[in-house]
Each structure stands twice: as structure tokens, then as C-alpha cells.
Amino acid sequence: LTSGRTDPPGPPTIGRIRARLAIRAVVVVVIGFALMALDTPVYVILPTYGVLFLLVVPVLRVRPAALLGIAALCAVLSPLAALTIAPAYADAGMIGVQLGLVYPVVTFLAYVLVGLAVARVGLEDRGRQVLLLASGALVAATAYVAGSVLAPLPDDAALAFPGVPSAGDASTPGQALAQLFLSPRDHSSSVVDVVGTAGVAVAVIALCLLVFDGRGRVAERIAFPLAAVGSMPLTVYSGHLLVIAMLPTYPESAEAWGWFALGSVVFAMLWRRFLGRGPLERVVGAVASLVPMR
Secondary structure, eight states, X not given: OOSOTTSOOOTTHXXXXXXXXXXXXXXXXXXXXXXXXXXXXXXXXXXXXXXHHHHHGGGTTSOHHHHHHHHHHHHHHHHHHHHHHGGXXXXXXXXXXXXXXXSOHHXXXXXXXXXXHHHHHOSOOHHHXXXXXXXXXXXXXXXXXXXXXXXXXXXXXXXXXXXXXXXXXXXXHHHHHHHHHHOOXXXXXXXXXXXXXXXXXXXXXXXXHHHHTTSOHHHHHHHHHHHHHHTOHHHHHHHHHHHHHHSSSOOOSHHHHHHHXXXXXXXXXXXXXXXXXXXXXXXXXXXXXXXXXO
């Protein structure tokens, strides 16, 4: 979205955009390490985000079809990569586990590439929005149905560690292979998990655009609470962790998370209404703008 949407520029402008994105990546990693230092029981994803930003720097001008092809390759390699790196984290502490195991880079790179491809195709046309909604829903439904039929979850699936494929203690070699590639378990890093969640994400983006985009002032007002939160994701994400760090115990009830959600929406609405851009978004933008665009 920051690199030209449907028409990324050529040299020398694209070089400056790449430099800005690289700076953003470094700042996001620094913020991530600061949040890790709070020592909350939350797996912080920001360092992985920073690495992902750096990895997409070379492909900003790649065509959507090629981006989807690379994303498909990442999806296929995802379970193998996650399984390969898992032994390295056997004795890792909380910080070590967060740096690559819970959010495997190969797995999450697929999502970033799909998102970049969708942005390059264009999001303004109604027909394209309908197509994205239908295709995303169809891909997700197909993936999850296939996974549920071909690789039903073992009884102890709930005990599996996030980000790592798991076959269950009593699995046969065939069942273990099916779980590796086709498990429908969330955060299993399987092909089904990657393809299914990517499909859901695309469908949700398209649905939001169909419902709210260009529908007039009434639709804008209805969407404003969510749009406000969406305009400052880094701030809201970091704010959650700051609040958790200040609480005496980790909030686990649905009621507690309801208050978190409500607080996030109210904060974002007020900040957006009176101060505009989110505070951390301003910081990241200001540092990135040290690279001039002209």
C-alpha cells in the first residue's frame, strides 16, 4: 500500500521506497524487542513482521501472478521449514521461541505476498471485490474441508505448540505425513492452515470493501470505530501488551478481552478524531521519512 498500490514506480523512486520500508522494518523490530522486555506471557510477532518487511523489499515490483506463485511455494515449504527449525528451539527461552518458532518466517511470508498481490490487482473495482470475496471464501472452504477429511485432528491436537506441525502421540506414519501437510489446526504451519487462513483474510478484506467502501457518509460513520483501530494497528497492538504488563495477572476471561476490545476501539476513535495518525505510526513514519522521496 505504501509502494504504489496497483502501479509501483520504477527507479529511482522505488529505491527510496525500498529504503523507507527497510527503515520501517528496523523500527518495528526495535519496538518488538521493547515489548518482549515487558516479559508478558504473549508471543510478540513484531520482530517477525520486521523480517517480513525486509524480505518483500526485493519483490515490490513483481507482478501479482508471480507473487502468488512465490506465496504458493512458501505454503508448500511452510510445514517442512517449521519442522526443521523446531529442534533448534528445544532449550530456548521465551524470547528465543518468539524469534522464529511461533511465527515461522516462511509461513507468514506467504500471507504478506498474498496481501501484496491483492493490493497490486486493485481493490477499488466492485466486480474485483466480489471476485476476491468469492475466491477467498472458496479457497478457504476447500482447504479446510480437504484438511478435515484427509487429516482429521488427533485427540491431543489442542496440546500442540503453536507454529509447529504435530501428529499426535498415537499417529501412524501415514497420519503423521497427513498432519504435516494437511492439518486444519490453527497455527499448525500446514499447507491447509496457510491456504485456509490466507483465503479467509482475502475474503474479509473484500467483504469490508463491499460493505463500506464508497457507500457514503452513513457507511463511513458506521465503519469509523473499526477503521480507527485499523488506522493504528501498531499502537493498538503495543497498547494491549503495555496494559497486560501492568495487570497483576494475565487476563483470560472472555469478559476481560471484551473490555480490551472496547478500550481499543474507544481509544482509537478518540485519538483518530482529535489527533489523527496513531502515536507509534507517527514515530515509524517520521523515522522512515528521513529518506527523502525526491
